[in-house]
Amino acid sequence: MEKKAIGVFDSGLGGLTAVKQLFKVLPEEDIIYFGDTGRVPYGTRSKTTIKKYAVQDAKFLLHHNVKIVIAACGTVSSVAGDLNDILGVPYTGVVNPTVYTAVKVTKNKKIGVIGTSATIASHSYKKRILEEHSDFQVFEQACPLFVPLVENGYVDKDDPIVHLTVERYLNPLIKEGVDTLIMGCTHYPILRETLQDVMGNNVTLIDSGMETAYYAKKVLKREGLLAQDGKKGNCRFYVSDTPDNFEKVAEVFLGQNIDRAVHQINIEDYAK
Numbered sequence: 001m002e003k004k005a006i007g008v009f010d011s012g013l014g015g016l017t018a019v020k021q022l023f024k025v026l027p028e029e030d031i032i033y034f035g036d037t038g039r040v041p042y043g044t045r046s047k048t049t050i051k052k053y054a055v056q057d058a059k060f061l062l063h064h065n066v067k068i069v070i071a072a073c074g075t076v077s078s079v080a081g082d083l084n085d086i087l088g089v090p091y092t093g094v095v096n097p098t099v100y101t102a103v104k105v106t107k108n109k110k111i112g113v114i115g116t117s118a119t120i121a122s123h124s125y126k127k128r129i130l131e132e133h134s135d136f137q138v139f140e141q142a143c144p145l146f147v148p149l150v151e152n153g154y155v156d157k158d159d160p161i162v163h164l165t166v167e168r169y170l171n172p173l174i175k176e177g178v179d180t181l182i183m184g185c186t187h188y189p190i191l192r193e194t195l196q197d198v199m200g201n202n203v204t205l206i207d208s209g210m211e212t213a214y215y216a217k218k219v220l221k222r223e224g225l226l227a228q229d230g231k232k233g234n235c236r237f238y239v240s241d242t243p244d245n246f247e248k249v250a251e252v253f254l255g256q257n258i259d260r261a262v263h264q265i266n267i268e269d270y271a272k
């Protein structure tokens with residue numbers, strides 16, 4: 001039987017934090033990654049636009065006959081609604097798997113959520129937490145400058161621009177005394193060192209990409225879709241803008257050579 005791949009998409013580089021975890025959790029799986037680098041960021045756009053982009057991204061992956069679609073993007077997961085009905089293969093975003101872990105980790109029942117403007121305006125994480133834990137307190141903070149910082153390679157914790165920006169956004173959450181912080185955008189784990197430094201070591205950071213990789217494994221197992229050929233999987237990357245910058249930065253984020261496996265496509269071809 002043909003080995004079908006796991007399809008993962010994001011607006012840009014952020015979803016690579018999920019891919020990095022998929023490599024660890026599901027090393028035998030092939031992965032097709034699409035980063036919509038020509039249209040990043042999504043987090044400042046309208047709901048209609050985000051949904052349209054998400055459907056196109058998912059359809060591009062389906063074109064590669066993937067067995068599951070992962071929206072490794074907090075913004076899409078929060079705003080685009082459930083794509084399950086239109087895809088015909090299992091689909092997951094990052095919100096539910098992330099909340100599942102965060103509510104288990106917190107001790108003082110005070111959880112911070114950081115995300116893009118669209119994610120925070122949707123209150124997706126907060127609503128999900130309070131649905132089952134109405135006694136919890138959830139403090140939200142949009143961090144619209146984080147994605148541009150990451151996409152442009154400003155990620156070093158010793159860089160004063162990075163440190164100051166992180167401090168500015170996180171101070172209100174520190175004042176509220178959260179003991180758990182959801183990195184509700186898949187770009188943010190790339191700033192993890194700085195986030196941890198600013199929040200202090202007593203605060204547990206929850207990585208939405210990582211939690212979603214674990215969840216995807218559960219889904220594939222449940223559906224009998226895990227790769228079974230015993231061979232190491234490979235990963236192909238597609239982007240909607242020039243691959244040059246993506247190639248360079250992706251290798252840093254993934255910690256491995258991606259062997260010029262990045263191809264540029266026209267995402268508008270997948271509109272229907």
Ligand code: DGL
Binds near residue numbers: 015040041116186
């Ligand atoms: N990685 C996306 C997310 O998780 C970034 C969104 C954006 O493009 O603004 O929200």
